[in-house]
Amino acid sequence: MAKIKAAIIGSGNIGTDLMYKLERSEVIELTAMIGIDPESDGLKRAKERGYLAFDNGIQALMDNPDIADIVFDATSAKTHVRHAKVLAEMGKLAIDLTPAARGPFVSPAVKTDTYLDEKNLNMITCGGQATIPIVHAINSAADVSYAEIVATISSKSAGPGTRANIDEFTLTTRRGIEEVGGADQGKALIILNPAEPPILMRDTIYCEVKNMDEASITKSIEQMVETVKQYVPGYRLKQEPLFDGNKVTVFIEVEGAGDYFPIYAGNLDIMTAAATRVAEDFAVHMLEKQSVESKG
Amino acid sequence: MKRKSDKPIKITEVCLRDGSHVMLHQYTEEQVRRVARELDDAGMHYIEVSHGDGLGGSTLQYGKSLVDEMKLIEAAVDECQNSKVAVLLIPGxxxxxxxxxxxxLGASLVRVATHVTEADVSAQHISMARELGMETLGFLMMAHMAPPEKLVEQAKLMESYGAQAVYVTDSAGALLPHEVKERIAALRDSISIEVGFHAHNNLSLAVANSLAAIEEGATRIDGSIRCLGAGAGNAQTEVLLSVLNRMGVDLGIDIYKMMDLAEHTVGPMIPRPQEINRGSLVLGYAGVYSSFLLHAERAGQRFGIDSRDILIELGKKKVVGGQEDMILDVAAELAKARKLEV
Known part of the structure; x- marks a missing residue:
């Protein structure tokens, strides 16, 4: 079966985990890992597994424009701002795993009609990927006026980027809860827990709704959990949803696939898994278009 | 009193912040104005005003504030002639x-608080506070959960970001006097900024621990009048000041006025006596974040289980400050397990 070519820029933890996820894809062919540090573990692993490995950053893509139609950016927000321009000029689809937010926010479980027209998509935050689908599910069943999420992650899974700019996490996630989740108003909290052995990522979602209907809310949540499970197998409800007046509380646990990250780092896993799923949607779309064109 | 620091001791009254937990975050502007005015008149050094979980804490997770904390901060600033208004900020x-x-709005001091092992999330907030020209202190919470060496490492990080003092924050009221001494001494010997101590009275040690901290060189000390703070409250301010006075330490705060404030203003405001009941005792005993108490009592009632069982389980799970959502989760789980047993 034909596949769409893709490259990863950023050979850090996220980029490396993404490599393993893409390896399993039936519609995407990973061709290259692009970093800036020839000694990075990600580039070494990419080379070992037979991918092109470049250490001169986005220049590598400019020199070899045919290696990818889809480009994942797992660098940093600042770097992606520069990359976004280059990728747009080259006509590449950009899937942005940094908090740069040049393009619209996306969760693969919550698709809009114009989803496949975009050229640059932002993956929001790990807490956003874990909770926004649930906010959306409750919103479609009961109209959410206020949604609040609490993402608790193990200290070990919080990288220096997250730690140095934790406000970015809370503010970006809040925006995602409103723009993608559909809540009138959002709020996000993040807590780091240093317990050993490290805890699995857990998320609590509180929603205040306008049209309380326990049965249809529960059903909508359960369907959404199944949708997310398709790309994050370790995504599950920790408890039945709790109802109290106009308030719904949902507890989620996210166990990672254990690719590059240990299983407790569900927060990192859900980012790379969601990015892979978004890219696959586009790849299927591109392949369909190609087959129509070749027939025509 | 013999002290290992020659710097003056500064007291921060926390009843309008830590006490917000006890008040279920329902402080009115009038209450805040009156308490702030009388504290200012008594000569209090700093008065902390914020939601119990710090700025931005008004949430379903912790409890919504009746009155926007910004309005309360503005009101307190308005009432104070000499006392400085402080705020708490927990990154995340x-x-x-x-x-x-x-x-x-006029807050001039901020305490930036993180879990005792996670100081590096405070860098951006500490440096921003310094840029704003605020007095900026670091607050290492749940200090009983880490050994002194770890505390030193984390305090040094806060110092490097620009903090002007670091607190040993005994959020669970679990530290024993010798453990307080060890921690304060370790910090005093390894950082060049001031050291502070924040107590909770869950094991009835808040005043004793604060004295131990002061002797070891801590100069920033927290208290809550009438113990109006989470769990069994903090070092009872008017008691601590009286004891210090007996030991020959005069901080320039009028003890009679503090007693009157406790008796006539704060006493009648408190929904129930701030004594050490079985719930708050278990907080200190199991090492659990003090603001969990009322949440655990409510969850216990909702699911028909003893709130002590919930707190003990939370302690076992090494839950940190801010994880109030775990209370409902643990309560629901315990209730499920009970049903299975029956």
Missing amino acids: IGTVHELKQAHE
Whole structure:
């Protein structure tokens, strides 16, 4: 079966985990890992597994424009701002795993009609990927006026980027809860827990709704959990949803696939898994278009 | 009294912040005005005003504030002639946006709080607070959960970001006097900024621990009048001041006025006596974040289980400050397990 070519820029933890996820894809062919540090573990692993490995950053893509139609950016927000321009000029689809937010926010479980027209998509935050689908599910069943999420992650899974700019996490996630989740108003909290052995990522979602209907809310949540499970197998409800007046509380646990990250780092896993799923949607779309064109 | 620091001791009254937990975050502007006015008149050094979980804490997770904390901060600033108004900021809950807003309203000191092992999330907030010209202190919470060496490492990080003091924050009221001494001494010997201590009275040690901290060189000390703070409250301010006075330490705060404030203003405001009941005792015993108490009592009632069982289980799970959502989760789980047993 034909596949769409893709490259990863950023050979850090996220980029490396993404490599393993893409390896399993039936519609995407990973061709290259692009970093800036020839000694990075990600580039070494990419080379070992037979991918092109470049250490001169986005220049590598400019020199070899045919290696990818889809480009994942797992660098940093600042770097992606520069990359976004280059990728747009080259006509590449950009899937942005940094908090740069040049393009619209996306969760693969919550698709809009114009989803496949975009050229640059932002993956929001790990807490956003874990909770926004649930906010959306409750919103479609009961109209959410206020949604609040609490993402608790193990200290070990919080990288220096997250730690140095934790406000970015809370503010970006809040925006995602409103723009993608559909809540009138959002709020996000993040807590780091240093317990050993490290805890699995857990998320609590509180929603205040306008049209309380326990049965249809529960059903909508359960369907959404199944949708997310398709790309994050370790995504599950920790408890039945709790109802109290106009308030719904949902507890989620996210166990990672254990690719590059240990299983407790569900927060990192859900980012790379969601990015892979978004890219696959586009790849299927591109392949369909190609087959129509070749027939025509 | 023999002290290992020659710097003056500064007291921060926390009843309008830590006490917010006890008040279920329902402080009215009038209450805040009156308490702030009388504290200012008594000569209190700093008065902390914020949601119990710091700026931005008004949430379903912790409890919504009746009155916007910014309004309360503004009111307290308005009432104070000499006392300075302080705020608490826990990165992950509040952001630099709320900090800027509080600063514009006249808050002049901020304590930036993290779990004892996670100081590096405070870098952006500490440096922003310094840029704003605020007095900026670090607050290492749940200090009983880490050994002194770890505390030193984390305090040094806060110092490197620009903090002007670091607190040993005994959020669970679990530290014993010798453990307080070890921690304060370790910090005093390894950082060049001031050292502070924040107590909770869950094991009835808040005043004793504060004295131990002062002897070892801590100069920033927290108290809550009438023990109006989470769990069994903090070092009872008017008691601590009286004891210090007996030991020959005069901090320039009028003890009679503090007693009157406790008796006539704060006493009648408190929903129930701030004594050490079985719940708050278990907080200190199991090492659990003090603001969990009332949440655990409510969850216990909702699911028909003893709130002590919930707190003990939370202690076992090494839950940290801010994880109030775990209370419902643990309660629901315990209730399920009970049903299975029956």
